[in-house]
Amino acid sequence: xxxxxxxxxxxxxxxxxxxxxxxxxxxxxxxxxxxxxxxxxxxxxxxxxxxxxxxxxxxxxxxxxxxxxxxxxxxxxxxxxxxxxxxxxxxxxxxxxxxxxxxxxxxxxxxxxxxxxxxxxxxxxxxxxxxxxxxxxxxxxxxxxxxxxxxxxxxxxxxxxxxxxxxxxxxxx
Amino acid sequence: xxxxxxxxxxxxxxxxxxxxxxxxxxxxxxxxxxxxxxxxxxxxxxxxxxxxxxxxxxxxxxxxxxxxxxxxxxxxxxxxxxxxxxxxxxxxxxxxxxxxxxxxxxxxxxxxxxxxxxxxxxxxxxxxxxxxxxxxxxxxxxxxxxxxxxxxxxxxxxxxxxxxxxxxxxxxxxxxxxxxxxxxxxxxxxxxxxxxxxxxxxxxxxxxxxxxxxxxxxxxxxxxxxxxxxxxxxxxxxxxxxxxxxxxxxxxxxxxxxxxxxxxxxxxxxxxxxxxxxxxxxxxxxxxxxxxxxxxxxxxxxxxxxxxxxxxxxxxxxxxxxxxxxxxxxxxxxxxxxxxxxxxxxxxxxxxxxxxxxxxxxxxxxxxxxxxxxxxxxxxxxxxxxxxxxxxxxxxxxxxxxxxxxxxxxxxxxxxxxxxxxxxxxxxxxxxxxxxxxxxxxxxxxx
Numbered sequence: 001x002x003x004x005x006x007x008x009x010x011x012x013x014x015x016x017x018x019x020x021x022x023x024x025x026x027x028x029x030x031x032x033x034x035x036x037x038x039x040x041x042x043x044x045x046x047x048x049x050x051x052x053x054x055x056x057x058x059x060x061x062x063x064x065x066x067x068x069x070x071x072x073x074x075x076x077x078x079x080x081x082x083x084x085x086x087x088x089x090x091x092x093x094x095x096x097x098x099x100x101x102x103x104x105x106x107x108x109x110x111x112x113x114x115x116x117x118x119x120x121x122x123x124x125x126x127x128x129x130x131x132x133x134x135x136x137x138x139x140x141x142x143x144x145x146x147x148x149x150x151x152x153x154x155x156x157x158x159x160x161x162x163x164x165x166x167x168x169x170x171x172x173x
Numbered sequence: 174x175x176x177x178x179x180x181x182x183x184x185x186x187x188x189x190x191x192x193x194x195x196x197x198x199x200x201x202x203x204x205x206x207x208x209x210x211x212x213x214x215x216x217x218x219x220x221x222x223x224x225x226x227x228x229x230x231x232x233x234x235x236x237x238x239x240x241x242x243x244x245x246x247x248x249x250x251x252x253x254x255x256x257x258x259x260x261x262x263x264x265x266x267x268x269x270x271x272x273x274x275x276x277x278x279x280x281x282x283x284x285x286x287x288x289x290x291x292x293x294x295x296x297x298x299x300x301x302x303x304x305x306x307x308x309x310x311x312x313x314x315x316x317x318x319x320x321x322x323x324x325x326x327x328x329x330x331x332x333x334x335x336x337x338x339x340x341x342x343x344x345x346x347x348x349x350x351x352x353x354x355x356x357x358x359x360x361x362x363x364x365x366x367x368x369x370x371x372x373x374x375x376x377x378x379x380x381x382x383x384x385x386x387x388x389x390x391x392x393x394x395x396x397x398x399x400x401x402x403x404x405x406x407x408x409x410x411x412x413x414x415x416x417x418x419x420x421x422x423x424x425x426x427x428x429x430x431x432x433x434x435x436x437x438x439x440x441x442x443x444x445x446x447x448x449x450x451x452x453x454x455x456x457x458x459x460x461x462x463x464x465x466x467x468x469x470x471x472x473x474x475x476x477x478x479x480x481x482x483x484x485x486x487x488x489x490x491x492x493x494x495x496x497x498x499x500x501x502x503x504x505x506x507x508x509x510x511x512x513x514x515x516x517x518x519x520x521x522x523x524x525x526x527x528x529x530x531x532x533x534x535x536x537x538x539x540x541x542x543x544x545x546x547x548x549x550x551x552x553x554x555x556x557x558x559x560x561x562x563x564x565x566x567x568x569x570x571x572x573x574x575x576x577x578x579x580x581x582x583x584x585x586x587x588x589x590x591x592x593x594x595x596x597x598x599x600x601x602x603x604x605x606x607x608x609x610x611x612x613x614x615x616x617x618x619x620x
Contacts, residue, residue, distance in 0.1 A: 074493065076448070109576070112517035112531050112560050113385065113611070114430040115487055115494055117399075117406070118443065118450040118471040121427055125448030144404060145427055145445065149383055154357035154583035156557075 045159070051079055052162035057152045061169060065092045068168040069127060073108070073161075076122040078130055086127060089169055090134030100172045103127050105145045108161035113147060120145030127167040142172065194303050194310060195281050197250050197337045204598075206252040207337065209245060210280035210304075213238045213256065214297065215264035220290035227319050234263070234288045237297065240326030241284060241333070243370060244344045248334065249599030254280055267300065272307045280304050284333060295319040299329050301336055311336050323372055328619060343565035344369060347615045348572065349387045349396055349413075350590060352376060353608040357579070357586050362610075364398060366413060369614075371604045377411065386430065386561075387411075388613045391523075392437035396613075397421070399429045408442050410457075421455055428453075430473045435481050441465070443473040452486055452503075465503040476520045476528075477501065478545070485509075485519040485528050485545070496530055498545060509547030518561050521545070523616075524568035527595075531560040531573075540573050542595065553597040566616045569595050572603065574610040 046054030052070040059067045067089075069082035078086070093099060105124030107116035124143040132138055153160035197207050214234035216224075224233040245251035259266075260274040267285035275283050286299035298314035311332055315325055324345055331342030352365040364377040364384050378384055378400075387398035396411045408422030408431040422428025426446035433440060438457055443450045452466040452475045466472040470490035477484055485498045496510040496519045510516040514534025521528055525545075532539040532552065538559045541552040559575040572592045579586045588610045590603040603612075 074489075109558065110533070110536075111515075112474070112487070112494070112533075114443070114474045115471065115489075115517050117427070117429050118445055118473050121445040121450065122448045122471065129448070143426075145406065146383075149360065149385070151358055154579055154586065155581075156578040156583075160583065 047159065047162050048079075050158060050162055051081075052159075052165070053081065054163075057163050057166075061089060061171065062092050065089055067170070068166045070162060071123055071165040071167070073110070073165065074119070076119065076126045078126055082127075083130060086130045087134060090131050090136055093131070093136050093140070094134075098173070100140045100142075102170045102172045103141060103143050104150075104168045104170055105143065106150060106164055106166050106168070107148045108164045109148045109151065109156070110161060111148065117145050117147035120147045123165075123167045127169070194306060194308070195337065196339070206250055207281055208254055208279050209251045209282040209284065210254045210259060210275055210278065211238050211242045211245070211256075212259060212261070212266045212283065212285045213263045214286040214288045214299070215262075215267055216288045220288060223290040224288075224295070224319060224322075228322060230322075233295075233319075233322055234286075237288065237322055237326045237329070238284070238286070240323055240370070241330050244327065244330040245333070247370070247601065249594060250334075250338065254278055267298075270302055270304075272302075272304050275302075275304045282310075282333075282337065284329070286329070290319075291316070293319075295322060295325065297325050297329070299332075301333050323368065324618070327369070331617070340569065341567045341617065343567050343570060343614070343617070345618045346566060347618070348590070348603070348612050349377075349389060349615070350574075350605070350612040351384060351387065351610045352605065353588055353610060354380075357583070364396075364411070365605075365607075365609070367605070374606055377413070377416075386611050388432050388563075389615045390433045390437040391435055391566075391616050392433075394615070395433075395437070397431040397433060397440055397442075399431065408440065410440075421457070430475065432476055434477050435479050441475045441477060441484065443475070452484070465499075465501075466506075467503070474518050478521045479523055479525045483521075483545070485521055487517050487519060494533075496528065496543075496547070498528075509543065509545070510550075511547060512550055520562055520564060522564050522568040523566055527568070529562040529564065529571055531562065540571060540593065542571075551597070553593050553595075554591075554600060559591070561611055563613045565614050571595065572612045572614055574612060576610075 051072050061067050065088045066085045069085050103124040105120035107119045128141050151164040153163045214237050216234035230236050242253040245253050258278045261271055267287050281304055283302040283304050289296045294316050296316045300309055301311040303310050327345040330344040334342035346369045349366045352363045353360055355361045361380040362384050363380040364387050367374040383401035385399040387396050394413045400409045406427045407420050408428040409418055410421050411418050422442055424444050428442050428444050431440050431442040439454045441454045444453050449469055450471045450473050452472050454463045468490050470488055472488045474487040475484050484501055488497050494515040494517050495508055496516045497506055497508050499506040514532050516530050516532050518531045519528050527542045529542050532541055537555050539552045540554050540562050543550040556575055557578045562571040562573040570592055575591050576588045588608040590609045590612050592603055593600040
């Protein structure tokens with residue numbers, strides 16, 4: 001008899017505690033959400049928006065000439081940073097006029113296979129078009145889409161996906 | 174008026190079946206599968222020994238009945254009863270079942286049969302009985318080469334399924350798919366083929382080049398698929414019987430997303446060039462190519478309606494991936510998906526009434542179906558990642574593939590084939606020796 005009463009009291013206390021916890025948690029969550037909104041437009045770790053800005057996976061065609069550019073989810077628009085990288089590549093290719101390249105377009109795993117093949121092709125062509133406006137002949141560029149078949153990062157998280165949405169410039173000769 | 178005509182037809186055709194015999198309703202999720210007894214097919218000692226020599230199976234009658242049992246159970250519509258409870262011996266049951274005995278173990282239907290070795294051939298006869306009515310529903314016999322024994326089990330299942338549900342079965346069929354091995358970043362992919370129940374698995378390519386999206390010709394044992402042979406992604410044709418391969422989409426760019434037309438005479442596919450994917454058809458006889466879509470957006474994943482008059486496809490012309498339907502000449506393009514989220518991989522049902530699709534919404538992937546005008550959207554299954562539904566030839570079951578999330582270290586990845594009923598019930602993993610993706614269901618091998 002006594003035991004059960006104690007249990008009842010305990011449960012009441014726990015319920016109250018739960019309520020308090022819930023409320024404070026809600027407030028904490030609200031704060032978190034606000035701060036997340038505030039920072040998401042700026043750099044959060046290695047991403048800006050959801051475009052990768054880190055250098056983990058980047059290789060170099062020559063000193064100071066990164067080989068790849070990154071894209072936002074479902075996008076093929078070149079960011080300011082991507083355009084800068086491609087201008088460096090164009091300068092390098094103008095100096096080394098015998099080099100031909102393959103632009104390999106990729107997508108992350110969060111899409112259907114066939115659409116991603118088309119998306120990879122579209123991304124690689126965005127890079128190609130930009131290189132062409134900086135004087136690289138289309139004869140020197142071929143395009144190859146891998147869709148989501150060749151991720152660089154096998155993780156199933158937003159950072160990994162951002163590394164995988166890319167167009168990589170590869171020397172073909 | 175139409176309904177009245179249908180009703181009259183129904184009354185004329187159906188009564189002989191429905192009033193006296195059992196029937197299985199496959200239009201609803203079946204929570205009460207029909208109890209069915211599959212008596213082992215009887216076999217005489219001489220035949221048994223001959224088949225043991227040829228097929229290395231101790232009792233081929235037992236083996237065939239096991240195939241039937243597994244098929245029936247997998248369909249989710251039947252509940253094959255435990256053989257230990259059977260009172261009647263197989264040979265006598267096949268001659269004249271004692272219905273009281275079968276009734277006692279609550280069997281509503283009974284399958285009996287007999288296997289014999291005749292002129293180096295396998296002869297199988299089978300009967301389907303309605304236990305409650307005490308009547309024979311089907312009686313058939315087949316003669317074939319002994320190595321075909323598994324197919325005999327599948328054909329018998331098809332006959333039983335058809336007699337009890339009123340619709341054609343899907344058991345004497347095969348699945349072509351992509352077998353996967355190795356880490357996610359360096360996945361090795363091979364074309365593979367197996368019977369619908371997972372038996373007779375065979376690899377068709379060696380894995381030297383990336384292969385994707387194999388699809389059966391609905392009228393023959395031809396397959397079209399995407400291969401990265403020599404790093405040139407192109408649509409290929411493969412004859413499964415001869416192993417002959419040829420490139421069909423040799424355009425100056427990437428060709429992908431191939432499927433056959435319903436009569437098997439054309440291939441419809443995407444061709445990507447300069448950042449734009451359009452849909453084309455190629456006539457396999459005269460190699461004439463026709464451009465079907467003309468839009469600066471991505472147009473891909475085309476699939477014909479079974480009458481060949483329409484094409485459903487995937488396009489992002491509205492800004493994001495959605496499903497569209499057009500006439501087969503490319504005119505009258507209409508968007509049909511309007512729900513929340515992105516839609517991809519539309520596939521027209523062989524019955525013509527539905528389109529199956531993959532939907533991505535709030536970080537989840539769904540396999541669903543909608544009517545061909547986009548109404549009546551129904552989501553069948555939700556998961557972290559799954560896509561690419563393919564219809565069973567009777568349009569009652571979908572097979573698709575599902576991938577798991579990797580952990581913090583990027584490990585723990587797997588890809589498997591799954592099947593689910595149109596009703597959303599009976600979701601099952603289809604066993605494959607390796608990881609698997611991109612399944613395509615063949616039409617019935619025999620009719």
